[in-house]
């Protein structure tokens with residue numbers, strides 16, 4: 147296909163889904179992420195010890211995998227949305243079976259709707275004596291969520307993040323949702339990626355966990371991340387292992403940036419230090435202008 151070659155679309159391959167966990171405070175988002183993290187093969191290999199780098203990958207026996215953003219809640223989601231980085235493919239909406247639908251449950255629903263991201267419902271705390279998953283279904287239904295057991299297409303799974311019940315069902319539901327969405331990405335050529343978390347390490351300097359949207363990120367490349375630039379000194383996977391490259395939906399921690407970027411910032415690959423510096427300078431100037439304009443207003 148000549149046109150494809152010329153437009154540089156390259157090889158398009160299926161990619162894992164990137165999932166964000168949202169829901170009302172205390173409904174079990176953090177507990178769910180902890181339990182899911184423990185089900186990942188990588189965590190098992192590493193003796194249960196994984197780095198908290200803002201994302202992790204759960205690998206199924208089938209070889210399929212799911213990438214979870216490790217920062218629960220709306221802040222992370224909103225920060226990325228605000229910068230136009232729709233990195234999330236699916237939202238897991240956690241609703242506690244004893245508490246039912248609460249204000250932040252509705253907020254999460256509306257965030258997902260605005261972003262056009264499908265929801266999979268996890269009714270949590272089903273181990274509790276006061277659990278009433280049926281009531282949660284009715285509440286969600288009356289809020290306009292079209293659940294599958296009511297003829298809609300939103301999947302619902304009953305879980306207990308604490309006793310680790312139903313997690314396999316949730317993972318299956320996410321794989322099915324991903325399959326329905328037919329998620330694909332270009333895997334060759336320069337990467338486009340987004341920052342999900344950034345921090346400064348005393349010894350290693352600024353570190354940014356990024357998820358590639360398309361292309362392949364390669365160690366040694368010059369990059370501009372938000373308004374910062376650098377050269378990739380090393381890429382590490384979610385268990386801290388050094389890797390040469392990162393493909394779509396694979397979270398990696400980048401070392402080698404000159405400054406600290408922000409969650410939601412985009413990652414652009416450039417071909418020289420000079421270009422990296424120039425682009426970074428340009429973006430910093432623009433940021434400063436925007437800041438002054440905001441003060442003026």
Ligand code: GDP
Pocket residue numbers: 169170171172173174175176177178218270271272273274305306307308309
């Ligand atoms: P978050 O605010 O949504 O992140 O909620 P947390 O994960 O911090 O959980 C809030 C509280 O609910 C904690 O005390 C958890 O131990 C508890 N919790 C979370 N999941 C479950 C569950 O499945 N069953 C029970 N019984 N308690 C849970």
